[in-house]
Structures are given as structure tokens and as C-alpha cells.
Amino acid sequence: MDEKLINESADKIVKLFKEKEIDLSKKSIVDDLTKLVDEKFDFALPMNDAIRAVVGKYSRQHNVKIMISGGSGSGDTQPIKDLVANTWVTVEGEVVEINKPDSKKIHQTAIITDGSGSIRVTVWNRNPDEPHVTDMVVGKWYKISNGIVNIYNNIPAIGVQKTSIITKIDGKAKLTPTVTKIIDIKPGIVNLQAKVVKLFEPKSDKVAQAGIIGDNTGTIRFVIWKSTKPKKQLKEGQVYDIPFAACNLFNNTLSVNLIPDETKDLKIDIDVKTTTLSTLGNLVNVQEGSGIVKRCVIEGCHRVLNRMNYCTIHEIQKDYKYDMRIKGVIDTGYDAKFIHIPLKQTEELIGMTLEQAIKKSEHDSLGVDAIYMEIKNKIVGKYFIVEGNEMNDRILVSGIKPATLEDMKKLTELDFKNSPQSTLGDAS
Amino acid sequence: MEQQTFKREPAKRIFAAEFRGIKFSEKFSTDDKAPTFVLSPTGEIAARLLIVGVLTDKERTTTKDKANTIYKGRINDGTGDFFVSASSFQPEAMMQIARIDTPAIVSIIGKPKLFTREDGNHFVSVNIESITTADRETRDMWKLDTAFMTLSRIATMEKGEIQAYKNIKEKYSTNLETYKGMVNKALTRSI
Numbered sequence: 001m002d003e004k005l006i007n008e009s010a011d012k013i014v015k016l017f018k019e020k021e022i023d024l025s026k027k028s029i030v031d032d033l034t035k036l037v038d039e040k041f042d043f044a045l046p047m048n049d050a051i052r053a054v055v056g057k058y059s060r061q062h063n064v065k066i067m068i069s070g071g072s073g074s075g076d077t078q079p080i081k082d083l084v085a086n087t088w089v090t091v092e093g094e095v096v097e098i099n100k101p102d103s104k105k106i107h108q109t110a111i112i113t114d115g116s117g118s119i120r121v122t123v124w125n126r127n128p129d130e131p132h133v134t135d136m137v138v139g140k141w142y143k144i145s146n147g148i149v150n151i152y153n154n155i156p157a158i159g160v161q162k163t164s165i166i167t168k169i170d171g172k173a174k175l176t177p178t179v180t181k182i183i184d185i186k187p188g189i190v191n192l193q194a195k196v197v198k199l200f201e202p203k204s205d206k207v208a209q210a211g212i213i214g215d216n217t218g219t220i221r222f223v224i225w226k227s228t229k230p231k232k233q234l235k236e237g238q239v240y241d242i243p244f245a246a247c248n249l250f251n252n253t254l255s256v257n258l259i260p261d262e263t264k265d266l267k268i269d270i271d272v273k274t275t276t277l278s279t280l281g282n283l284v285n286v287q288e289g290s291g292i293v294k295r296c297v298i299e300g301c302h303r304v305l306n307r308m309n310y311c312t313i314h315e316i317q318k319d320y321k322y323d324m325r326i327k328g329v330i331d332t333g334y335d336a337k338f339i340h341i342p343l344k345q346t347e348e349l350i351g352m353t354l355e356q357a358i359k360k361s362e363h364d365s366l367g368v369d370a371i372y373m374e375i376k377n378k379i380v381g382k383y384f385i386v387e388g389n390e391m392n393d394r395i396l397v398s399g400i401k402p403a404t405l406e407d408m409k410k411l412t413e414l415d416f417k418n419s420p421q422s423t424l425g426d427a428s
Numbered sequence: 429m430e431q432q433t434f435k436r437e438p439a440k441r442i443f444a445a446e447f448r449g450i451k452f453s454e455k456f457s458t459d460d461k462a463p464t465f466v467l468s469p470t471g472e473i474a475a476r477l478l479i480v481g482v483l484t485d486k487e488r489t490t491t492k493d494k495a496n497t498i499y500k501g502r503i504n505d506g507t508g509d510f511f512v513s514a515s516s517f518q519p520e521a522m523m524q525i526a527r528i529d530t531p532a533i534v535s536i537i538g539k540p541k542l543f544t545r546e547d548g549n550h551f552v553s554v555n556i557e558s559i560t561t562a563d564r565e566t567r568d569m570w571k572l573d574t575a576f577m578t579l580s581r582i583a584t585m586e587k588g589e590i591q592a593y594k595n596i597k598e599k600y601s602t603n604l605e606t607y608k609g610m611v612n613k614a615l616t617r618s619i
Contacts, residue, residue, distance in 0.1 A: 381535020
């Protein structure tokens with residue numbers, strides 16, 4: 001646990017008792033708090049509970065009644081972008097979003113923004129005998145005094161505890177959110193202006209849409225959860241104004257959770273910065289789902305249908321559109337990267353157009369599986385030079401061609417020798 | 429596969445002469461599903477291999493308990509033989525190997541397995557994930573690729589700066605000259 005937080009909390013307690021004309025030794029309070037909160041000991045209490053316990057202990061000793069309430073912190077307002085985890089903070093800003101979660105423990109969650117940044121606020125429920133907390137409303141300004149910055153799921157949030165105070169501030173103008181560039185994204189709340197570069201086929205029933213968005217500084221993965229009940233569908237190639245999206249860290253990869261109904265279509269185009277790379281490697285795997293697929297024809301969907309022509313969103317489809325692609329792995333021996341080869345490049349690679357492949361599959365008892373097997377036998381285990389844009393550990397292939405022995409000689413700076421009598425001698 | 433965030437193990441490149449000398453394997457995690465890695469004498473740590481060579485021999489047989497069909501084969505890469513197998517746990521690999529006539533140049537992606545016999549001797553083989561026919565050019569490219577990887581490992585071992593390599597060198601008391609000779613042999617064409 002942060003020593004700074006313990007120190008600050010101890011100062012608060014000393015101050016509380018000083019008001020009752022009781023002098024306490026700060027050191028003993030620090031010791032008491034450390035014992036309750038430090039991970040080294042068994043208790044590991046939340047700071048707020050530890051403070052209550054310590055205050056309770058000393059008020060019994062000195063036979064006084066002390067209500068823990070706010071107003072005893074340093075009280076200086078800090079910019080949201082400068083907030084540090086596990087510290088007491090006071091912020092001022094406009095509330096841009098309010099949610100009432102199902103949890104009985106939480107009164108409100110909000111997103112507050114002050115021009116420098118935005119952060120989530122969690123207002124914990126209070127008992128009827130405890131000081132009442134101001135309800136926050138979207139579009140109004142508030143000052144949150146003595147909140148504590150916690151990190152939950154890698155995202156910082158201000159916890160509004162029993163000691164915290166929320167006061168409404170009048171007469172402040174509406175803020176225009178500052179746009180964060182994708183390269184600068186950190187876990188937390190961000191405003192973005194970005195283009196949908198690629199939509200994925202969601203593999204989970206809980207996901208409505210997933211894909212990659214980008215701006216002129218980089219790309220990032222996004223997810224739209226079905227639980228947000230989105231009415232709008234994002235389209236590939238469209239630029240959106242994305243206010244207050246939550247960015248989190250999952251498996252060491254950043255991703256943003258979007259709420260599509262809050263996004264605005266922008267009539268501009270963005271040149272998305274991508275990392276183009278060229279890799280010589282062995283195509284060691286062609287994954288299932290490669291080859292001919294049928295896609296849902298519903299506008300903006302394009303999901304791959306299963307054998308029963310079932311779309312995970314739009315159910316059974318009578319109509320469908322054929323597509324052909326390869327999902328594979330290119331392996332350099334150091335690194336294995338997932339690659340996605342779109343229709344045009346797939347046709348060139350296997351020397352067969354989509355129409356030809358469909359015709360061929362119709363004349364084969366294995367159907368589309370015959371094409372999948374043919375692709376596998378043709379390309380797996382062979383060396384290729386792959387060019388494409390790398391996005392989140394995946395290469396979107398723009399060009400792929402068989403590598404030659406000359407390419408390999410250049411890469412390794414090695415060549416065969418013709419002399420059977422080598423000066424280095426023979427290993428066997 | 430879009431939600432797939434796990435890291436796929438790359439297929440390492442090792443010549444047969446080095447592979448057959450493998451005596452140690454290690455699991456770096458206590459997770460049941462975590463892969464077992466073999467440690468090669470020049471310091472490669474592999475849970476997957478890429479081999480391109482000549483399938484000189486294949487045999488359809490049954491497992492010891494006679495419950496399952498298994499294909500066994502030998503792949504020569506110019507430095508020695510790899511023993512490979514595809515059992516009914518790899519139906520696709522079995523189907524692929526069944527259709528290949530020997531001799532043929534093949535590309536194999538597979539998982540190395542280390543066995544210790546009752547007499548204490550070690551035996552390594554490769555469980556085939558995929559076997560496809562390849563051509564001479566691919567075989568030559570693999571040789572250069574594998575030579576390059578092996579020479580890099582030898583250079584790292586010689587520098588002696590990386591602890592993992594030091595440990596492996598100690599385990600095997602690797603004589604690096606032997607492996608330089610092996611690479612040289614692999615890159616020498618008999619006329």
C-alpha cells in the first residue's frame with residue numbers, strides 16, 4: 001500500500017482529533033493504518049475502512065464522538081489527467097454520463113470531465129444515518145472533494161466514499177471533449193475521432209461488433225458488447241466521433257469498449273497510420289474457416305454464415321454472398337503471426353478465381369471442404385513473402401508471393417558450397 | 429479466431445543431427461495445457477518444429493495396445509533422420525501422410541516429443557500436425573533457414589552472455605565445433 005496515502009490519511013485523522021482538542025501521535029496512527037492496510041499483514045483492509053477503524057479506536061480511548069466526514073483533505077482541485085492512483089483527490093468537472101448499476105452497493109456511476117481528461121466516478125451507497133450525497137445529473141458541473149483514486153480492471157476511477165463530498169457548481173459552460181490520439185491511449189476514459197478500419201466476425205455471443213479503429217497516429221482494437229443494447233451498427237471505412245469510451249487492458253492488449261449509439265458519423269476521412277511490413281516466413285498453418293465462405297447479406301453485417309446458413313445475429317438467411325479468404329500463420333522461426341489473406345490475394349495465391357473455386361466445390365463430394373484441403377496442401381509448409389499492415393498481432397495481407405532460394409540467400413547471407421572436402425571437417 | 433489472444437508457439441528450425449541428441453525437456457508452467465519444450469544442445473527451446481526433408485520410409489502400424497492406427501516415418505534432411513509419427517489423435521495428418529508415396533520431399537510441422545527408455549536412453553520423435561509435399565527449392569530454403577538459426581544459436585552460446593544458453597551448454601557439455609561441422613555438412617553439396 002502506498003505510503004503517501006497512509007501519511008495523508010494519518011494527517012487527516014490527527015486533524016480530526018485536533019478539532020476535539022486531542023493530540024495524537026502521528027506515528028502511532030501511521031503504524032495502526034499500515035497494519036490494517038498493508039498487504040504484508042493479513043488484514044489488507046480498504047483504506048476507508050481502516051480509517052474508520054482507527055478513528056473508532058481513538059475516539060473510544062478518549063471518549064469522544066467523531067463523525068468521519070469530508071472536508072479535511074488538502075482540498076486543492078487537481079486536473080483529471082494528473083490524478084495518481086491510491087491518493088485522495090479533489091476534482092471539478094462536467095458530468096457527461098450517469099449510470100445506475102444493478103449493484104446495491106453502488107449509488108451512481110458517472111463519467112466526469114474537466115478539459116484535461118475524463119475519469120469514471122463510483123458513488124457508493126450510504127446508510128440512512130450517514131451524510132446524504134448529492135445526486136449528480138448529466139450536463140452539470142460538480143466538485144468532488146476527498147475522493148480516492150482506485151484502479152479497477154486497470155482503469156482508474158474516483159471512489160466517492162463516506163468521507164467524500166459532492167457539491168454542485170453553477171454557471172459553468174459545456175465542455176468540448178479533448179480528443180485523444182490513439183497512440184496516447186492509456187486505460188481509462190478517452191474521446192476519439194477514428195475510422196473503422198476493419199470489422200471482425202464476432203466469435204462470442206456477447207459481442208455485437210468487434211474490429212479495429214484507427215487515426216493518423218495508430219490503430220486499436222474495439223469491442224461493442226451486446227449488453228449495451230446497441231441500435232446502431234458501425235460501418236467499415238466510416239469516421240466517427242467517439243465520446244467517452246472506456247479503454248482497458250486485456251491480455252496485454254489495449255482495447256476500447258464503444259457505445260455506438262453515442263458515436264457521431266463524421267463527414268471527414270482520416271489517413272490511418274499503419275505499420276506496413278514485409279516478412280519472409282513459412283506458412284505453417286491454414287486455419288479452419290479458410291476457403292469459400294458464405295456471408296450474411298444484411299447491410300453492415302457480412303458475418304460468415306455456418307453450414308445451415310445461420311448468422312449469429314440475423315439467424316437463418318435465405319440469401320448469402322460468397323467470399324474466399326485464408327486465415328493462416330506465417331512463421332519466421334522466431335515469431336508466429338496470424339495473417340488474413342483477403343479475396344483478391346487468395347485468388348492470386350491459389351491460382352483460382354472465386355467462381356472457379358465455387359464451381360469446383362460443386363463438383364466435389366466434399367464440397368467447400370475440398371477447396372480448404374486443396375489450399376492447405378498447396379501452401380502449408382512453404383516459404384512466402386508476406387506484405388501487409390500489422391494491426392494488433394495480425395497481418396492484413398496486401399501482397400503474398402512464394403519466396404525463392406535467392407530471397408532466402410539474401411536473408412540469411414548464407415549459400416551452399418560445392419566443395420565436398422570442407423576445411424572444417426565432417427561432424428559425423 | 430479474432431478473439432484469439434494467446435501467443436502461438438513458433439516452429440523452430442533444428443537439423444536432424446542436433447535433434448537426435450536431445451536429452452532434456454522442460455515445462456515452463458504448471459498449467460496442464462502448457463506445452464512441453466525440448467532443449468536442444470545448441471540452446472533451442474522448442475515446442476514446435478518445421479522440418480523439410482525427404483520422407484524415405486513410412487509404415488502403417490498400430491500402437492502397442494493395438495487400439496489405434498499409427499503412421500511412422502523417417503525424414504532425412506542431409507544430416508540425419510527425424511522420426512515422425514501421426515496417430516489417430518491427428519486424423520488430418522494421418523490422412524495427409526497416407527496419400528504421400530515415398531520417397532518424397534515433404535514439409536512437416538509438428539511437436540517434438542522426448543521419451544526416456546527403460547535403459548535410460550533417450551529417444552526423440554515428432555508428432556505430425558501437418559505434412560505436405562514440397563519441392564527441392566523449399567528444401568534448400570529450409571536448409572539455409574535452419575543453418576542460419578543454428579549458427580545464431582552457436583554464436584549466442586559462444587558469447588556466453590545469456591543465462592538460459594549457459595545452463596543448456598552446461599547440461600549437454602556442448603562441443604560447438606561439432607555443430608559448426610554439422611551446419612557445414614548441411615550446406616555442402618556433393619557433386
